[in-house]
Amino acid sequence: MRGGALSGEKRGPDYLPNPTLFCEANVTTAYSQETMNIPPLGPYIDPQKVVVIGAATGMGASTVKKLLESGRRVAAIDINRVVLDSSAEFSTLGDVTDAVDIKRAVDEAADALGGIEAVVCCVGINGLGTIDETEPEEWNRQFAVNAFGPYASARAALPHLRASGGGAIVVLTSQVGIVAQKGNAAYCAAKAAAIHLVRCMAADLAAENIRVNSVAPGITGPTGMFDSWLSLFPDEESRAAEAQRQIDTNMQKRIVHPDEVAAAAVFAVSNVAPGIIGQTFVVDGGYSLV
Template sequence: MGTFDGLTAVVTGGASGIGLATATLLAARGARVACLDLFPGAPGAPGAPGAPDGVPGVPEPLLGLRADVTDDASVRAAVAEAADRLGGIDVLVNNAGIGAQGGIEDNDDDEWRRVFDVNVFGMVRVARAALPYLRASRAAAIVNTCSIAATAGLPQRVLYSSTKGAVLSMTRAMAADLVADGVRVNCVNPGTADTPWVNRLLEAAPDPEEERRALSARQPMGRLVSADEVAEAVAYLASPLSGSTTGTDLAVDGGMHGLRLRPSTGKERP
């Protein structure tokens, strides 16, 4: 038997990266899964029309539905269709998000509004639309994709970090509001992950290989986090096996948040 047998799940940003890895894992463990994305593609298609490079589209047996998390009507329609076709919603993975670079002077008001509209208000819209279905579930869980940027100060990430700080606080407040309804709310805090979005950032860098080495080196384990590793953490938090876990953030960051290593001397034991 699978951990998610008989359960249904909705994953936003489910056509690539962490979202697709999570949707695929939940389905492999027995869930019926709908992926909401701007570029869901067609089942079994080689790519998602109009999507950036590295967004393959939603493969079978996952249900791909188009949704724009900045548009409340689009969100409500997609969530309702997912609930209708899946037979309800037990798990919501609020994963859709975008990145942003620069210091406090580098982005104008419009860019701040745009990134908050996706990364924070987008989660609000999807959770709000899904709550009637989650409240009807006997195993309801929401997992928000947060970031190490919510708990550690990273250079040139002030806008992105601000949105993820809001997600962390929102997760805890939602958990307090919804615990009496039987809806658990948690979040995962990935470190720098090997995803299509990060790969696009690397390609835009003056020296992509050097930038990859630098991003890998700032995580104590010395490598980027994989999308599959984050998906495993999401699956744990979404699972009925974690039924006493709510209001928690789970770091998947190669030790970046919690470890403070001494500088290498070259004399460490192998």
């Protein structure tokens, strides 16, 4: 490399080892929008017709609200009949543990909206127990909702997303799908499965202009998920201790609000960042860092 740019020989600030490589004409040719296959942002779908599954309460209901506030048309699905009172344009009952039933619900939502351009799956159930404390029935129940549910929801939505020319799938998972938590084996394992499912779907569907990402919330409150989680503890003293632990392990010393999770989901749905694929947005106040 004698005499070259890597030889250690000192050169002036204007020195270039081969100036012709850096001329404007060559840069334009080598790194043009056409040769690098970079389309403008405009053609990427900014989904306006969105189905939220698990929309009755908590983060799902907050996601419906945030989507409506952003001007989108929304259909809401849940196994909980509360969803029928949703402010969404269309709502229906659907069970994510039954692939046939959730497909029926998603198809009805597509008919009501005139198509689907995004689906947000907000389903989940809590549980406690080490593997020896968790009966097979409970293990299967956790996976049926927390892992099979996102699979069945995305699979039901895929034909409609393809018919729209692409879109987005967003799955709400959990921070404990990323970090371990003592005494919560089935839930952690099921949410970890959902996160990896998102990565696999993202890899499979990116070429079809379907972006898949997840949002991993911590415990949210003041109602909904927080109350559901605390109800798993046997008495008021243990519930109070767990509530304080959740606050203490949040770096901001608070509980995450469902609207914060919903905001991340709406961002993941939108075409603001079309290059974000297969990622997990963690909204847990820093819980998973400690």
